[in-house]
Amino acid sequence: MIWNEEFETLPREALEALQIKRLKALVERVYTTVPFYRRQMDGAGMRPDQIQGLDDLKRLPFTTKENLRENYPFGLFTVPLERVIRIHASSGTTGKPTVVGYTRRDIETWAELMARTLACGGTRQGDVVHNAYGYGLFTGGLGAHYGAEKIGATVIPMSGGNTKRQIMIMQDFGSTVLLCTPSYALNLAEVIADMGIDVAELKLRVGIFGAEPWSEKMREEIEKKMLISALDIYGLSEVIGPGVASECIEGKKGLHVFEDHFIAEVIDPDTGDVLPHGEMGELVFTTITKEAFPVIRYRTSDITTLIPDACVCGRGFIRMERVSGRTDDMLIIRGVNVFPSQIEHVLMGIEGVEPHYQIMVDRDGALDIMEVHVEVNEEIFSDEIKELERLSRRIGGEIKDMLGVSCNVKLVEPRTIQRSEGKAKRVIDNRKI
């Protein structure tokens, strides 16, 4: 089902004409309103009027997460704060989060894009949408919520956690569409089985899953255990949140990028050169309709490729393959972005703790388990168990405060964490996704 027939099926030529018109307006606007973009373009010897065709996009400098951090919190907003009606944030690479803002029109755009995304899975008025994405600063919960309301579906704003209660509500309210991370869907399936509930008696029909990488194998498993269709969606708060790209239930092969709002490029992460369609590289987005917080050539660090072929569903938008990895060391733990540098930041803040640490990630059933190994040196060592336990609780508590994800802290002997020449191996990810 196509939510916005007019735009989602635009012929390529008309779509590109619309993109260039929007791109020109965007570049002009950020050049005059955001000192960062003016400096970037001046540095590259570019003036806004030099953007004449889509091909000129690649002449503009990239924007990175580091740039967002340097302009914390509102430095990249193009409008005064009184025009911003919502703020969200995601984890930054160190202590400070990445902050994004939305004008009233941005919120409407986002609702439209999430309505399209949900419609890609066949969601319509009459559906009961069980939204288990987290509500709060994270964009997942509210982003999906507004899209489902726009469709006119009945929204249950569950947020995450409290699995047994989620299942009770699913049974009693007759949820038909499930929104959550794919690993949480598997967790729900397990708990449903443990509770002795026959999954066939639930009314669930489709699951719209995102916020973490998953695989075709996981899709098969979820579909089999939950008796639903499982679709992959893509988004990141720096671009808008969920609603950047979505699989369609007809094709289930690659995610349609909503190109009337976002221009996608895939680049060689080392050289920055734009790669031809079909080649794997780093995904880069330019947001051509956002008002408060647009980005130009934002490097997502996600690795994928673009598929230009027509899709059975009739949408004209290019598709991106399921994200297959990262160019940086970001981890996604239970749907939350975690950078090893954030954990380092916490450790450095605790007196006596050395920044020798390692993060072990594993999956227990469907749940991600993170364990942080910290070396015990003479300064933090004590002959009393309770002192060492207090220390590990404190480290765990501060990591949880910073990331919003709990972890186990394991104290280890000195020099047992592998030192490597150059970049230390901070993360051992044993998850089989």
Added chain:
Amino acid sequence: MKVEQISVFLENKSGRLAEVTGVLADSDINIRALSLADTADFGILRLIVNDREKAKAVLKENGFTVGKTEVVAIEVPDRPGGLAGILGALRGGGINVEYMYAFVQKSGENAIIIFRFDEIDGAIDILQKAGVRILKGEEVYAL
């Protein structure tokens, strides 16, 4: 009146205790008393040895985290109520025992108990007043 104890951080994995004792044996260090406290993840080995400086040095050389703590060694009469009387006196003085461990002398009739107190000087005071025999460091190292 105080005895110096060394402590070693150990991860709970097989063979670590053997490595510590091996390192000490190779350096001709004699263990006088020891206790191991453990949790699911790690353990703390507490040792009283004949040559603590050397023990510390060789353990550090072999990559162990080593700490040093002052403890008190006392002789406890080998009869019912021997320990209870001592603990009663300490409790009366508001002293907390963080941990303790005991060993029996080769020749003697009395047990020796190593105490770690939250307030060592106060504890020594109370023990002396109660007439408990406190062993000097040298006595313990040379046992």
